[in-house]
Amino acid sequence: MIEGRIWKYGDHVNTDLIIPGRYLDNYDVPTLAEHAMEDIDPLFVSKVRRGDILVAGRNFGCGSSREQAPLVLKEKGVGAIVAVSFARIFYRNAINIGLPVVVADLTSLDEGDVLSIDLSRGLLRSASGWESSFRPLPPQLLELLEKGGLVSSLRERFKH
Amino acid sequence: MSGRTFAQKVLSRASGTEAEVGDTVVATVDLAMSHENAALVSRIFHEIGAPAVWDPEKIVLVFDHRIPASTISAAEGHKTVREFAEKKGIINFYRHGEGICHQVLPEKGHVRPGALIVGSDSHTSTYGAFGAFATGIGATEMAAVWATGELWFRVPETLRIINEGVLPPYTMSKDLMLRIIGDIGADGANYRCVEYVGEAVDEMTISSRMVLCNMAIEMGAKAGVCFPDQKTRDYLAARSVSLDGELFSDEDAEMSHCELDVSDLVPLVAAPHSVDNVCSASSLSDMTVDQAVLGSCTNGRLEDLHAAASLLDGKSISPSVRLIVVPASKEVYRMAMEDGTLATLADAGGIVVNPGCGPCLGAHQGLLASGERAIATTNRNFRGRMGSPEAEIYLASPLTVAASALRGRITDPRELMS
Numbered sequence: 001m002i003e004g005r006i007w008k009y010g011d012h013v014n015t016d017l018i019i020p021g022r023y024l025d026n027y028d029v030p031t032l033a034e035h036a037m038e039d040i041d042p043l044f045v046s047k048v049r050r051g052d053i054l055v056a057g058r059n060f061g062c063g064s065s066r067e068q069a070p071l072v073l074k075e076k077g078v079g080a081i082v083a084v085s086f087a088r089i090f091y092r093n094a095i096n097i098g099l100p101v102v103v104a105d106l107t108s109l110d111e112g113d114v115l116s117i118d119l120s121r122g123l124l125r126s127a128s129g130w131e132s133s134f135r136p137l138p139p140q141l142l143e144l145l146e147k148g149g150l151v152s153s154l155r156e157r158f159k160h
Numbered sequence: 161m162s163g164r165t166f167a168q169k170v171l172s173r174a175s176g177t178e179a180e181v182g183d184t185v186v187a188t189v190d191l192a193m194s195h196e197n198a199a200l201v202s203r204i205f206h207e208i209g210a211p212a213v214w215d216p217e218k219i220v221l222v223f224d225h226r227i228p229a230s231t232i233s234a235a236e237g238h239k240t241v242r243e244f245a246e247k248k249g250i251i252n253f254y255r256h257g258e259g260i261c262h263q264v265l266p267e268k269g270h271v272r273p274g275a276l277i278v279g280s281d282s283h284t285s286t287y288g289a290f291g292a293f294a295t296g297i298g299a300t301e302m303a304a305v306w307a308t309g310e311l312w313f314r315v316p317e318t319l320r321i322i323n324e325g326v327l328p329p330y331t332m333s334k335d336l337m338l339r340i341i342g343d344i345g346a347d348g349a350n351y352r353c354v355e356y357v358g359e360a361v362d363e364m365t366i367s368s369r370m371v372l373c374n375m376a377i378e379m380g381a382k383a384g385v386c387f388p389d390q391k392t393r394d395y396l397a398a399r400s401v402s403l404d405g406e407l408f409s410d411e412d413a414e415m416s417h418c419e420l421d422v423s424d425l426v427p428l429v430a431a432p433h434s435v436d437n438v439c440s441a442s443s444l445s446d447m448t449v450d451q452a453v454l455g456s457c458t459n460g461r462l463e464d465l466h467a468a469a470s471l472l473d474g475k476s477i478s479p480s481v482r483l484i485v486v487p488a489s490k491e492v493y494r495m496a497m498e499d500g501t502l503a504t505l506a507d508a509g510g511i512v513v514n515p516g517c518g519p520c521l522g523a524h525q526g527l528l529a530s531g532e533r534a535i536a537t538t539n540r541n542f543r544g545r546m547g548s549p550e551a552e553i554y555l556a557s558p559l560t561v562a563a564s565a566l567r568g569r570i571t572d573p574r575e576l577m578s
């Protein structure tokens with residue numbers, strides 16, 4: 001079960017907004033993460049807390065294939081992203097690094113509301129009393145998320 | 161049984177299954193491309209603990225984003241990748257400014273029709289112009305590919321865009337692509353394989369088709385493809401590429417269609433800050449520009465430089481504009497040098513820099529200050545993409561960019577018709 005405050009963003013939040021290309025010569029994720037979302041929400045890194053949930057509109061994560069986009073959000077403590085739709089590379093990257101992504105329209109919720117997500121049962125519930133459901137990820141991808149991502153899963157394979 | 165799509169056929173062959181649309185398959189890739197982010201991929205590869213890469217000959221590495229190194233961090237990243245390539249025996253390694261990965265791979269004969277190609281760069285879709293199924297992936301997935309050669313793919317639905325008619329004078333495939341994205345939106349082809357067909361595509365050069373496939377990602381597509389014809393075969397034969405693997409969608413395959421007539425196309429511009437914010441160049445003629453960029457994996461090929469040079473020959477660009485010219489590859493650079501195109505562009509006031517991604521992603525070679533406006537032949541006009549988040553980026557064809565550099569304001573190139 002994931003539970004956290006929500007921060008809301010609009011449609012087409014692209015990967016340049018999540019982490020601008022001008023910083024990508026540096027591969028140290030904690031350093032990079034200090035610039036997360038700075039071109040769209042300069043206060044993001046100071047206000048986000050561990051477990052917080054991002055709620056967005058259509059096509060979240062469009063643009064570059066840069067995996068640093070979901071990595072910096074995870075590094076800053078984001079527990080899940082719920083969007084009306086995702087761009088496909090971002091969606092794959094998030095799952096592969098173990099950051100839960102949920103396709104659902106929560107744009108009517110208020111910022112600061114507390115949301116809980118049950119990934120395996122596909123349930124969403126807010127502290128303000130709102131409830132909804134979504135189609136859970138296929139079992140093999142849920143398992144990937146539970147293991148913490150693709151690396152952990154492959155590490156097991158190469159241990160033997 | 162109904163017919164099968166191109167995407168189905170490639171993913172079926174690569175996974176050894178009879179895949180249906182919507183199935184998730186585990187496929188073996190034919191080629192895996194990475195650029196500087198190979199530094200990140202190699203770190204993840206070490207975490208996985210695989211003893212060796214799956215096939216060093218199927219991995220291609222290209223330095224193009226920050227070449228020569230623009231910062232100490234970039235130099236450290238290059239060093240990490242060089243050491244990794246050396247240790248793992250990766251011989252297809254273009255590290256001395258050969259050009260942008262999406263131009264270098266076809267030029268060097270790595271791209272063949274029907275191949276399943278992945279790249280840790282979103283514009284990997286460019287290789288679809290040669291009939292390959294090519295798609296962008298992330299760094300962790302690439303590390304998994306380096307370790308195993310395999311990756312999971314959902315077999316995508318197909319959208320076929322039928323482009324009838326002939327492009328009018330002074331319009332280019334970039335204008336057509338901006339029109340398509342403007343029509344269907346920045347997520348209008350999400351997750352799908354886009355097939356470009358029709359008279360306009362048949363008439364196009366390979367370079368022009370590369371623009372269509374390159375920007376398929378800007379409408380969310382998983383892949384874009386132009387099916388091989390004699391032009392494709394000539395290009396590939398000159399690079400000793402096998403033509404055996406050609407695959408085409410069956411005529412009765414299930415897919416969505418969208419038809420458009422290109423004969424009334426006009427020079428277009430994508431205004432800030434999204435690629436689907438498209439309007440005519442002539443409607444923006446009061447917009448002054450500070451920088452014009454001619455280059456990128458979208459429009460840095462010889463025909464693009466020729467188009468710009470045709471407007472700038474013997475003229476001088478506006479003194480208030482910086483024109484940055486970035487040939488897409490060393491091969492393009494050399495041809496443009498030999499035929500005098502680079503001299504024409506430099507004499508007109510252009511700054512010719514070495515082949516690479518240049519300022520497209522805001523790494524170096526011409527960043528924007530706050531309040532500045534650029535017109536560029538690149539592929540993304542996202543806020544902050546080319547420097548300051550307070551700058552504006554307009555996307556257009558090489559002709560429109562050259563005309564705008566000349567006038568110092570956004571200009572429909574037809575105004576310069578002689």
